[in-house]
Amino acid sequence: ALRVAAVAPVINAVLDPLFIFTLELGLPGAAWATTLANGIGLAAGLWVVGRGRLALRPVPGMWAPRQALAAQILRVGVPGSLEHTVRTVATFSLLKILNGFGAVVVSAYTTTSVLIMALIFPGVALGQATASVVGQCLGAGRPERATRTGWLSAGLYAGFMVVLGVAFAGLAPHVVAVFDHNPAVVAEGTAQLRILAWCFPPLAVALVLGKAFGGAGTTLPAMASSAVAHVVYQLPLAWWLGERYGPTGAYWAMSSAFMLQGLLSTVLFVKLFGARVSRDPGGQQTVKGAPPRSETAGGRGH
Structure with missing residues (x-):
């Protein structure tokens, strides 16, 4: 979890000066750097899960819509938000x-x-x-x-x-x-x-x-x-x-x-x-x- 969580901040720290100063994009460059860094962080997390070495393993049909599961997630997630x-x-x-x-x-x-x-x-x-x-x-x-x-x-x-x-x-x-x-x-x-x-x-x-x-x-x-x-x-x-x-x-x-x-x-x-x-x-x-x-x-x- 620590390694996956560290991916986005580290990449963001590298891309920020590159986009802001080297490419001279200014504030939009900072926004693009943050977006790309978080996207790469998400991809890294999915890759780790997809390897199947964790207790959380992908199985066939896991992406199929499940109304009961979605309702349970919302019951937990909405109050937290x-x-x-x-x-x-x-x-x-x-x-x-x-x-x-x-x-x-x-x-x-x-x-x-x-x-x-x-x-x-x-x-x-x-x-x-x-x-x-x-x-x-x-x-x-x-x-x-x-x-x-x-x-x-x-x-x-x-x-x-x-x-x-x-x-x-x-x-x-x-x-x-x-x-x-x-x-x-x-x-x-x-x-x-x-x-x-x-x-x-x-x-x-x-x-x-x-x-x-x-x-x-x-x-x-x-x-x-x-x-x-x-x-x-x-x-x-x-x-x-x-x-x-x-x-x-x-x-x-x-x-x-x-x-x-x-x-x-x-x-x-x-x-x-x-x-x-x-x-x-x-x-x-x-x-x-x-x-x-x-x-x-x-x-x-x-």
């Missing part, structure tokens, strides 16, 4: 609110957003791994192991974010100054980063558990928690607190929105995975309606 749409709407709406406080606040927000995105990347990778393991455990009739996987991954990433939150809060002026040397931006970014550091652990929980939902084949809980926290809750509160306490109030609205998302994700995870787990008379954990563990794992429970 809407979640990204919700985040985009929330980000632009929040930026509009912060824009009323001036360029310094917007610059500070841009800086802290870059920092948070850098911290999210490890969580995305951990979340993807969690989704894979959760899906495998549920497929093997081991919902209790899927639940433990979700909690363990969320706990690991939350602990990591606690350490980084403390470090960023203490070193905030120096961290912000790496991206912007303007004293006013450094001061505003420091205040913002120290407030947002409080939300790092719940942000980690929300991110990892959101991926775990995907591994369980349901992306609606992650979309719902994101929409409630960042649109229904954050935007009105950011406007209201901003009107009364200035940008600091808006920062606390942002931070508390991630706290709410983490709480909602936790509640939904407990509800969803708790509903999947029942205890049989013998004391074994099974998926409701699934065959006994001996039938799903060769009678050994692994």
Whole structure:
């Protein structure tokens, strides 16, 4: 997966200067380079799958339309797409609110957003791994192991974010100054980063558990928690607190929105995975309606 994912960025990095400067195509050249790079990346992925060396192997008739399968894909994919749409709407709406406080606040927000995105990347990778393991455990009739996987991954990433939150809060002026040397931006970014550091652990929980939902084949809980926290809750509160306490109030609205998302994700995870787990008379954990563990794992429970 890493090799296939690296194809498009590497080719894009090679084609960009060639198309933009050597061929003198300018911005259209950058667009063509990106399009070609992603096309080659797609071809590389199809080639890897077509070799038949993975668990995912092409079989005759696999491209035939299947209404039930398409509906299942849409049930999983549409809420996931809407979640990204919700985040985009929330980000632009929040930026509009912060824009009323001036360029310094917007610059500070841009800086802290870059920092948070850098911290999210490890969580995305951990979340993807969690989704894979959760899906495998549920497929093997081991919902209790899927639940433990979700909690363990969320706990690991939350602990990591606690350490980084403390470090960023203490070193905030120096961290912000790496991206912007303007004293006013450094001061505003420091205040913002120290407030947002409080939300790092719940942000980690929300991110990892959101991926775990995907591994369980349901992306609606992650979309719902994101929409409630960042649109229904954050935007009105950011406007209201901003009107009364200035940008600091808006920062606390942002931070508390991630706290709410983490709480909602936790509640939904407990509800969803708790509903999947029942205890049989013998004391074994099974998926409701699934065959006994001996039938799903060769009678050994692994």
